[in-house]
Amino acid sequence: MTANCPDATGNIPPQETDATLHFTGPATFGRVPRLDQVGTADIAVVGVPFDAGVSYRPGARFGANAVREASRQLRPYNPALDVYPFHYTQVADAGDITANPHNIDEAVESIEAGSDALLSTGAQLMTLGGDHTIALPLLRSVARRHGPVALLHFDAHLDTWDSHFGARYTHGTPFRRAAEEGLLDTSALSHVGTRGSLYSKEDLDEDTKLGFGIVTAADVMRRGVDEVVQQLKERIGKRPLYISVDIDVLDPAHAPGTGTPEAGGLTSRELLEIVRGLADCYVVSADLVEVAPAYDHAEITAVAASHTAYELITLMSRQIAFFRWVEENKPS
Numbered sequence: 155m156t157a158n159c160p161d162a163t164g165n166i167p168p169q170e171t172d173a174t175l176h177f178t179g180p181a182t183f184g185r186v187p188r189l190d191q192v193g194t195a196d197i198a199v200v201g202v203p204f205d206a207g208v209s210y211r212p213g214a215r216f217g218a219n220a221v222r223e224a225s226r227q228l229r230p231y232n233p234a235l236d237v238y239p240f241h242y243t244q245v246a247d248a249g250d251i252t253a254n255p256h257n258i259d260e261a262v263e264s265i266e267a268g269s270d271a272l273l274s275t276g277a278q279l280m281t282l283g284g285d286h287t288i289a290l291p292l293l294r295s296v297a298r299r300h301g302p303v304a305l306l307h308f309d310a311h312l313d314t315w316d317s318h319f320g321a322r323y324t325h326g327t328p329f330r331r332a333a334e335e336g337l338l339d340t341s342a343l344s345h346v347g348t349r350g351s352l353y354s355k356e357d358l359d360e361d362t363k364l365g366f367g368i369v370t371a372a373d374v375m376r377r378g379v380d381e382v383v384q385q386l387k388e389r390i391g392k393r394p395l396y397i398s399v400d401i402d403v404l405d406p407a408h409a410p411g412t413g414t415p416e417a418g419g420l421t422s423r424e425l426l427e428i429v430r431g432l433a434d435c436y437v438v439s440a441d442l443v444e445v446a447p448a449y450d451h452a453e454i455t456a457v458a459a460s461h462t463a464y465e466l467i468t469l470m471s472r473q474i475a476f477f478r479w480v481e482e483n484k485p486s
């Protein structure tokens with residue numbers, strides 16, 4: 155294996171030589187270097203193999219590694235936004251945060267501590283789940299650094315339920331807890347892609363009371379990507395933004411490998427285009443959760459997830475490079 159060499163920016167990009175084929179060697183996300191190979195990173199990709207918070211089919215604990223495997227073919231240049239996401243910023247794979255599969259409370263604490271440790275190095279996070287429970291500790295950690303954040307939540311589900319079988323920390327409750335804990339900027343909260351059956355009409359009323367606006371999957375289909383992007387951008391403005399993507403926002407045809415599938419979802423093309431449309435938003439960190447590879451076929455879900463994570467990294471990389479440019483070109 156050839157060593158990665160710094161490029162002209164001093165960052166260590168993924169290996170791109172004739173000697174290193176995309177399908178060989180250990181899988182880091184996008185074949186970027188490991189964090190321990192580069193010391194610090196602008197963007198750390200981190201796995202959270204935890205799925206004890208699910209209400210239906212388990213298996214998302216294997217999601218992060220499936221996404222890493224499916225991300226091998228990602229190339230350095232993203233033409234959609236004219237960005238080399240791995241070159242102007244240092245992107246590194248930080249490995250996994252260990253979370254106790256037998257004790258959700260303890261797992262939530264470890265995830266928060268693991269995220270704190272990475273954020274304290276100055277990195278922004280692209281977290282790969284794991285089930286959606288992990289969004290709560292990640293938001294606690296992000297809000298500690300940035301204050302209450304705007305939230306853009308792509309999901310078939312609201313995930314603002316109060317509890318499930320008496321449990322308050324589950325994959326259906328992270329955003330209720332986050333709102334209660336004051337982690338969210340309640341003037342800029344949006345779900346995108348919701349659909350399907352609910353437990354009761356009150357689910358929606360309670361969600362609205364928390365401050366969420368909803369763009370349903372049907373809205374995306376009827377109004378189209380550009381109009382939806384415009385509405386989301388107006389709501390988000392320049393606030394620090396956290397993006398949480400539950401892969402079940404996609405139709406089961408585009409993401410069969412997930413635990414709580416719902417018919418009538420977004421296409422992967424719609425999801426990728428909405429994310430690209432947020433290029434000028436100030437994304438401070440993101441997660442991508444609920445990939446459960448045991449139900450996947452031909453890596454359909456894992457490929458969609460890895461490409462979505464690549465777009466999220468592109469948004470962060472573009473912003474970091476822009477702030478750096480402004481800093482370097484300040485009149486003295």
Ligand SMILES: N=C(N)NCCCC(=O)O
Pocket residue numbers: 209286311313318325326400402414444
């Ligand atoms: N897939 C996520 N995150 N949540 C689904 C919760 C659905 C339910 O408990 O009925």
Ligand SMILES: [Zn+2]
Pocket residue numbers: 309310311400402403414444
């Ligand atoms: Zn969901």
Ligand SMILES: [Zn+2]
Pocket residue numbers: 286309311313325400444
């Ligand atoms: Zn979810």
